[in-house]
Amino acid sequence: MNRLLPIAALALLSVLRPWPRTEPPAPLAADRALASLVPERCLVYLDASGLHPVLEQGLDYPFLRALQASEFGGSWLDDLPVSPVEALVKAEAWLGESALLSAAEFTERGLGLGFDPESKKTVVLALGRDADTVARHLGLVFDAIERQVGWPGGLDAPHERWSGAEVWRLGEAVIARREALLVFGNGRDLVAEVLELAADPDGRGLLDRPGFLAHHSARPEDTALWAWFELSALEPHADQGFRDLRGSNHSPAVQAILGAQAGALFSARALSAALALRGEHGLELRLRAHEAPCVTALAPMAREGAVPAELAANGLAQALLYRDFARYFTLRSELFAPESLPDFAEAITNAALLFEGQDLGEEVLARVSPWIRLVSRELEFADERRPEIPLPGVAVVVVLDDERAAEQWTAAFQTSVALINVDQAQKGRKSMRLHLAREGAVEISAARFSTPVPGEGVDVRHNLEPALAVVGRHLVLGTHESLVRELVRELAGARPGAAWDPRETLDLDARGWRAALDQNLEVLVARKMLTDGFSRAAAEQEIRGLCRALAAFEGAHVEFGGEDRSAPELVLELRLARAPTEPRASTQPHAATER
Amino acid sequence: MTGELLQPWRPRAGEWDRPAALHLYRRAGFGARPEELERALDEGLAPTLARLFADHTAPELRASIRPLLAAADLELLQAWWMALILAGGAPLRERMALVWHDLFATSNDKVDDVRLMHAQNELFRAHGLGDFRVLLRAVARDPAMLVWLDGDSNRRGHPNENFAREVMELFTLGIGHYCERDIQEAARAFSGWGTAGRSFVFRREHHDEGDKTLFGRTGNWDGDGALGLVLEQPACARHVARVLLEAFVAPAAAEEWIEALARVLVQVEWHIERTLEILLASRLFFSPAARRSRIAGPVELLAVAARALDASLVPKRAARLAADMGQALFRPPSVKGWDGGRAWIHSGSWIARHNALSELAAGAGGVAELNLAPGLAGSDESLPARVLERLLPEAAGQAPQAELERLVAAGRDDARAAAVALVLTSPEFQLF
Numbered sequence A: 001m002n003r004l005l006p007i008a009a010l011a012l013l014s015v016l017r018p019w020p021r022t023e024p025p026a027p028l029a030a031d032r033a034l035a036s037l038v039p040e041r042c043l044v045y046l047d048a049s050g051l052h053p054v055l056e057q058g059l060d061y062p063f064l065r066a067l068q069a070s071e072f073g074g075s076w077l078d079d080l081p082v083s084p085v086e087a088l089v090k091a092e093a094w095l096g097e098s099a100l101l102s103a104a105e106f107t108e109r110g111l112g113l114g115f116d117p118e119s120k121k122t123v124v125l126a127l128g129r130d131a132d133t134v135a136r137h138l139g140l141v142f143d144a145i146e147r148q149v150g151w152p153g154g155l156d157a158p159h160e161r162w163s164g165a166e167v168w169r170l171g172e173a174v175i176a177r178r179e180a181l182l183v184f185g186n187g188r189d190l191v192a193e194v195l196e197l198a199a200d201p202d203g204r205g206l207l208d209r210p211g212f213l214a215h216h217s218a219r220p221e222d223t224a225l226w227a228w229f230e231l232s233a234l235e236p237h238a239d240q241g242f243r244d245l246r247g248s249n250h251s252p253a254v255q256a257i258l259g260a261q262a263g264a265l266f267s268a269r270a271l272s273a274a275l276a277l278r279g280e281h282g283l284e285l286r287l288r289a290h291e292a293p294c295v296t297a298l299a300p301m302a303r304e305g306a307v308p309a310e311l312a313a314n315g316l317a318q319a320l321l322y323r324d325f326a327r328y329f330t331l332r333s334e335l336f337a338p339e340s341l342p343d344f345a346e347a348i349t350n351a352a353l354l355f356e357g358q359d360l361g362e363e364v365l366a367r368v369s370p371w372i373r374l375v376s377r378e379l380e381f382a383d384e385r386r387p388e389i390p391l392p393g394v395a396v397v398v399v400l401d402d403e404r405a406a407e408q409w410t411a412a413f414q415t416s417v418a419l420i421n422v423d424q425a426q427k428g429r430k431s432m433r434l435h436l437a438r439e440g441a442v443e444i445s446a447a448r449f450s451t452p453v454p455g456e457g458v459d460v461r462h463n464l465e466p467a468l469a470v471v472g473r474h475l476v477l478g479t480h481e482s483l484v485r486e487l488v489r490e491l492a493g494a495r496p497g498a499a500w501d502p503r504e505t506l507d508l509d510a511r512g513w514r515a516a517l518d519q520n521l522e523v524l525v526a527r528k529m530l531t532d533g534f535s536r537a538a539a540e541q542e543i544r545g546l547c548r549a550l551a552a553f554e555g556a557h558v559e560f561g562g563e564d565r566s567a568p569e570l571v572l573e574l575r576l577a578r579a580p581t582e583p584r585a586s587t588q589p590h591a592a593t594e595r
Numbered sequence B: 001m002t003g004e005l006l007q008p009w010r011p012r013a014g015e016w017d018r019p020a021a022l023h024l025y026r027r028a029g030f031g032a033r034p035e036e037l038e039r040a041l042d043e044g045l046a047p048t049l050a051r052l053f054a055d056h057t058a059p060e061l062r063a064s065i066r067p068l069l070a071a072a073d074l075e076l077l078q079a080w081w082m083a084l085i086l087a088g089g090a091p092l093r094e095r096m097a098l099v100w101h102d103l104f105a106t107s108n109d110k111v112d113d114v115r116l117m118h119a120q121n122e123l124f125r126a127h128g129l130g131d132f133r134v135l136l137r138a139v140a141r142d143p144a145m146l147v148w149l150d151g152d153s154n155r156r157g158h159p160n161e162n163f164a165r166e167v168m169e170l171f172t173l174g175i176g177h178y179c180e181r182d183i184q185e186a187a188r189a190f191s192g193w194g195t196a197g198r199s200f201v202f203r204r205e206h207h208d209e210g211d212k213t214l215f216g217r218t219g220n221w222d223g224d225g226a227l228g229l230v231l232e233q234p235a236c237a238r239h240v241a242r243v244l245l246e247a248f249v250a251p252a253a254a255e256e257w258i259e260a261l262a263r264v265l266v267q268v269e270w271h272i273e274r275t276l277e278i279l280l281a282s283r284l285f286f287s288p289a290a291r292r293s294r295i296a297g298p299v300e301l302l303a304v305a306a307r308a309l310d311a312s313l314v315p316k317r318a319a320r321l322a323a324d325m326g327q328a329l330f331r332p333p334s335v336k337g338w339d340g341g342r343a344w345i346h347s348g349s350w351i352a353r354h355n356a357l358s359e360l361a362a363g364a365g366g367v368a369e370l371n372l373a374p375g376l377a378g379s380d381e382s383l384p385a386r387v388l389e390r391l392l393p394e395a396a397g398q399a400p401q402a403e404l405e406r407l408v409a410a411g412r413d414d415a416r417a418a419a420v421a422l423v424l425t426s427p428e429f430q431l432f
Helices: A004-016 A049-060 A062-069 A071-079 A084-095 A099-106 A131-149 A188-199 A212-217 A231-237 A240-250 A252-257 A259-265 A325-330 A338-354 A360-367 A403-426 A481-491 A510-519 A521-532 A536-551 B018-028 B034-043 B045-053 B059-071 B074-087 B091-103 B114-127 B132-141 B143-148 B162-172 B180-190 B223-232 B234-248 B255-267 B272-280 B298-308 B315-324 B347-361 B383-391 B399-409 B415-424
Strands: A044-047 A110-116 A121-127 A160-162 A165-170 A173-178 A181-185 A223-229 A270-278 A282-290 A317-322 A371-377 A393-399 A432-439 A442-449 A467-471 A474-478 A504-509 A553-561 A569-576 B193-196 B199-202 B212-214 B217-219 B311-313 B367-370
Touching: A049 A062, A049 A084, A049 A099, A049 A110, A049 A223, A062 A071, A062 A569, A071 A536, A084 A099, A084 A131, A099 A131, A110 A188, A121 A188, A131 A173, A131 A181, A160 A188, A165 A188, A173 A188, A181 A188, A212 A223, A212 A270, A231 A240, A231 A270, A240 A252, A240 A259, A252 A259, A252 A325, A252 A338, A259 A282, A259 A317, A259 A504, A259 A553, A325 A338, A325 A360, A338 A360, A338 A403, A371 A481, A393 A481, A403 A432, A403 A442, A403 A467, A403 A474, A432 A481, A442 A481, A467 A481, A474 A481, A504 A510, A510 A521, A510 A536, A510 A553, A521 A536, A521 B059, A521 B074, A521 B315, A536 B059, B018 B034, B018 B045, B018 B091, B018 B272, B034 B045, B045 B091, B045 B272, B059 B074, B059 B114, B074 B091, B074 B114, B074 B298, B074 B311, B074 B315, B091 B114, B091 B234, B091 B272, B114 B132, B114 B143, B132 B143, B132 B162, B132 B223, B143 B193, B143 B199, B162 B180, B162 B223, B162 B234, B180 B212, B180 B223, B212 B223, B223 B234, B234 B255, B234 B272, B255 B272, B298 B311, B298 B315, B298 B347, B298 B383, B311 B315, B315 B347, B347 B415, B383 B399, B383 B415, B399 B415
Parallel strands: none
Antiparallel strands: A044 A110, A044 A223, A110 A121, A121 A181, A160 A165, A165 A173, A173 A181, A223 A270, A270 A282, A282 A569, A317 A371, A317 A504, A371 A393, A393 A474, A432 A442, A442 A467, A467 A474, A504 A553, A553 A569, B193 B199, B212 B217, B311 B367
16 A cells, blocks of 8 residues: 555646647748747858849849840850750649749748858748648749659658758758748757747747847848848858968058958958849849958058049040058058068168158158049050050059149159169169150150160050149059040149049949950960960860950949948949940949049 | 880880880870870771871961060970970970980070070971081071171181080090090181171181191091081981980980990981981880980970860969979070989979979869869779879889878878879889
8 A cells, every 4th residue: 555655646746737838939920020030049041032123034134134145145045954944844844833932932021041151051031921822832843853753742741840840851851830930950959949940939940049030120122132241250150361361461461462451351250242133234232241340541542632633534444542651651560560670661661762862651641632543445556666565554543732743753763663673683684764744834754675676576664654643732643654645635724633432433334354364365365275274176165255254244342431430331333244235334334432 | 135125116006005005105205195005006006106106286386586585585395395395286396305405504594695596496497307417517507606606706717616626525426435635626627707787797807717627637628527527426316326325215325225236326317307207116125224215304294294284374473483393495504404313302303393293183273174074083903093194104003102092091082193293203203
């Protein structure tokens, strides 16, 4: 009897204790953000919800239609082993209904992807029209898989249930459905976390990441693809190149080439990217940094300065950049690593030779506006000096505080040519002849190598005919006299503007670059053969492919900057080339930002 | 005896074997691809020799440097010549161009003009297998040579002896076959020979029109006259014969070989191709004294290894590897060219050799394509024999084979690449 007592007590307890009830999880809220279902450990997130219109219209989507009609799109389609139309027909035959329609309904309310670099696992989430539609399409997909692998009925019932979701496992892949939410991943734990977040009405997932929500909400309405990268958290998982890139913000070279704003972009804590398709021919990529360590002393408008006057938009490229080289020198010990300082000291010493002993940072560059206009145009060469490898010319235009500095800059230019000649002579090489020319009332100092002997070839060095001129307060320094002449004509009578916008801009004319490539096609093919070991046919194919890719675009406009220096933005607008039969809107690159 | 040495080699049964065919390909060209070697074994010596003399260079490859000359990039010129060598379209022509580049050594370090270096290289290709006398006269007028040896500063009253000295000491006679006075007088004969732009020019106003006494003969010799007198010296044919013997037969040529070949050279009117037809088919060329008696130079080493492995090397990378090993094309270290022989191998260059050959064996870096199949596919116990047959048939049964067998027995995953690397970096493979 005594032995039965504990058993009886346990039986009583079991009756008195309530049975655990499996409450059905709360349904997914209709307005639940897809990112709130992605675990925080995903450091890369891609939101493709905006692709829904593309999936609905398929190849008839205006942008894709225009792309197919372009020379690049046509040749690209020709190179594909299966055309997109054939692929869609095959997919439809496999699935038993339109694959695009199916994909559109699967993803009607959202499509996202999360990547966890720690586990190297990926999860894809799709929010469909409603539970029934998703279940029906999933059933069709499973039927097709069963037919293909010869496993009839194998996927009819879910293999497991997690957090109220039906789960199927196919090798390493996991597919789960909960109402209209479909989750697909290659990591069991990651998929399980998604489902737990879906079961928790208060789950916030990536929305808890600092800055995520603000960036996601601020994306343009017509964004097709949006991505988020937690750069600082990704750093331990990335290669050395990525770490170097992130650490380069305080490199003088990066600051000189990219500037304070673009240089800070990749050093940011996080970065968002939004891609939008604009009509038939427009494509916009918007990169925005979060908590970017911008070097504010070098950022636009950190110092007063005039902006060089507008120039004709008829070149290969034109940029308006902010580079405060004066502060590079005056603040060098605060801004840059100690190992770079000897180079600055050498530059200052050398510059003193050119500028009458003046200090480069404090006395010379401090009297030049930090706003720089950079221009690249194709050049016209005299027949006897036309290089066999013609390169585009480049010129910079800056504004001097005082036009009386013109003589000092002219003297510095002439002295530097003389010094180069001494150095060349010591090495037994050709020297340059210095001469003065006039364009209207403006004097141009220019130098060039002696005219090549007819029949003996014109080397690449003849692309260099450096020239300098001062037009009012505008200082023009170019790689070629003819380009400087052009700019002198354009700047005659023009006045520098006042800076009011911190954005820097860059415009590129893709067709001009293609023409420049075409001009040097033989050179590029031969170089490819020798430097990469390609056959002529393979080298030609690659270079022509590059030309065709360039031909796909009319041009590009880039803007970088913004009011918030910790969140600089880079906006790239690409204009797709129109098919030959389409009317052209404009043959000019994007006009520079008006100031 | 000497005549017999240059008599045609008539191999007895089994003598025209894989090592013999490979010996010919390594010396007269830059090695053989597997199918070339098989064909040589099938067809015999004469047809194989004829193929080595032929020129089937793809015109597109030959012309690929033209649009790039304006870039004035020496690395591209080096890559281009390396590409011609690796392609193997004209094995003997390219081999002779390299021999002449070493003899008439001219460096872009001083010339500083890629177009001139290219023109000189084409000169070696155009005249390299022809009449040596024509070649010598062309070299004497070559603008790269004139810049290299200061032709422009050789003027009446102020002779510059550089070119005259090297013509006698290095190019044609050798020390002991001329006197200081001959150099001084020859320099006067060459005065006025210079460059205008990238062309040869004779500046009469700078030429010394006075009488000069050269090799005991007095006259108003000009440059061509001086070269004629040099070519008449018996030492000249012997010097050229020595150059050919050291390039094709053995590094220390015996006097009797030199005498015999010099006689042939004069008999065939200084025609290099006809001389080589005799030399490369001779008993001397195939004798034990000649076989594997030279330490391979970097360019030939890379080319031979790549061809044996049926690998495609990226030309620019190959040229760089050769430079790392001590042979930068168009940049010989001095007017004497490369010292060659044992000087190819010292502690620094050996590491570079080891690295380059290991890179090649691994199919990495500069290798565009490494096609080891079918001969070297798989890593079973027959691998050592197959690797040796492909790369070093002369060493079958010797030290490398035992090492290879140990390596394969260890069951390494990368046994094939390791086996190839082991053979390529072995001391035996450095001997051609």
